[in-house]
Amino acid sequence: MSDPAHSPHLQHHFETPQQQFDAGKLGMWLFLATEILLFGGLFCAYAIYRANHPEIFVYAHQFLNKYWGGTNTVILLCSSLTMAWAVRAAQLGQRRLLIVLLSLTLLGAMGFLAIKYVEYKEKWEHGLLWGARFAPQVEGHGEAPAGAPPAALPPPAAAPAPPAAFVVERSAIKPAPPGPGGTLVAEEEQQEQLDHAGMGRRPDNVQTFFSIYFLMTGLHGIHVLIGMGAILWILVRAIRGDFGPEYFTPVDFVGLYWHLVDLIWIFLFPLLYLIH
Amino acid sequence: MDAHASSHAQVGHVMRRRVLFRVLAALLVLTYVTVAVTSFDFGRWNLWVAMGIAVVKASLVLMFFMHLKYDKPFNGMILVVSLALVALFIVIALDDTLHYKKNVIPGYAPEIKTNPK
Numbered sequence A: 001m002s003d004p005a006h007s008p009h010l011q012h013h014f015e016t017p018q019q020q021f022d023a024g025k026l027g028m029w030l031f032l033a034t035e036i037l038l039f040g041g042l043f044c045a046y047a048i049y050r051a052n053h054p055e056i057f058v059y060a061h062q063f064l065n066k067y068w069g070g071t072n073t074v075i076l077l078c079s080s081l082t083m084a085w086a087v088r089a090a091q092l093g094q095r096r097l098l099i100v101l102l103s104l105t106l107l108g109a110m111g112f113l114a115i116k117y118v119e120y121k122e123k124w125e126h127g128l129l130w131g132a133r134f135a136p137q138v139e140g141h142g143e144a145p146a147g148a149p150p151a152a153l154p155p156p157a158a159a160p161a162p163p164a165a166f167v168v169e170r171s172a173i174k175p176a177p178p179g180p181g182g183t184l185v186a187e188e189e190q191q192e193q194l195d196h197a198g199m200g201r202r203p204d205n206v207q208t209f210f211s212i213y214f215l216m217t218g219l220h221g222i223h224v225l226i227g228m229g230a231i232l233w234i235l236v237r238a239i240r241g242d243f244g245p246e247y248f249t250p251v252d253f254v255g256l257y258w259h260l261v262d263l264i265w266i267f268l269f270p271l272l273y274l275i276h
Numbered sequence B: 001m002d003a004h005a006s007s008h009a010q011v012g013h014v015m016r017r018r019v020l021f022r023v024l025a026a027l028l029v030l031t032y033v034t035v036a037v038t039s040f041d042f043g044r045w046n047l048w049v050a051m052g053i054a055v056v057k058a059s060l061v062l063m064f065f066m067h068l069k070y071d072k073p074f075n076g077m078i079l080v081v082s083l084a085l086v087a088l089f090i091v092i093a094l095d096d097t098l099h100y101k102k103n104v105i106p107g108y109a110p111e112i113k114t115n116p117k
Helices: A017-052 A054-063 A066-091 A095-125 A181-196 A207-240 A249-273 B003-007 B017-039 B043-065 B073-097
Strands: none
Touching: A017 A054, A017 A207, A017 A249, A017 B073, A054 A207, A066 A095, A066 A249, A066 B017, A066 B043, A095 A207, A207 A249, A249 B017, A249 B043, B017 B043
């Protein structure tokens, strides 16, 4: 047992368990670097739109509930602790503790996604969606403005399509005429309602914020899902008794991935929920 | 620390439980601070205050939860390089977009309705 070369977990192309562990960890960090670059693209999109249109972000963040966001931050931080502690338990061969801590981490991930579901559902019901799907109906956010029937807004699909010439390359044509009257009236009616709801005047192109919001939190949510799958996998292996002081690499690497998910959220929370 | 650690060389660094809990406490306090600080207005510094707190929180997670403080420095270098590349990407893209005129070919861009305040 004392000779590391006889460890059943040591692959033949490594000299020592330490060398094997370091090589694996290097690979894991390279993967995490690609994850940072992946999210970097979205952070760049965020920076460009916020720099050009700060008014959209100041207005639209009012639709995000910072208490839900804060609760999710706390949940994710606590699950990061249980994950880091689980790595310690695996290193020390504390199998029962490892199983408990991994289960708690999984529970935290479920709690995070449950709150995310509540938030997404609210956005969906109020039409606070991305791009062309953006059709705000705000009366449910606070109390309905007096005398405004909730079904008064025409669905955005009913608006007549813009003239075909509007769609082709803009630099080659004359400036577009103002849009059809019907859409403008509907816009103004919506504007009225929004003013009543105490949100202030709605700037143009608020859907930009929600496109970015859903892309960033959505990609992060997918990472949470993948993380849950990975945690479940090492939980099953931990119950089987695979891990101990000599072999805990999968726990450590899944932990690193989980902390990265936490790291991304640490930045998403103030950037999306706490604009002022 | 215990029998395992002394019987043979432990692969990797074992975090002390006390350190883990202190890091969590610091992270929770900083989360509270970043929410509480929104009731003060620092004007154009609002974003930088929020990002500063986020960077401190991220460093705590990286150093202790992700073991970087005790790791081979090369892993940290990979992280720093990836962050530097993201920063380069954002800074150059921002520099570019903020230098464009609103209307490059006069009369040929659709009028952007601005927020009347």
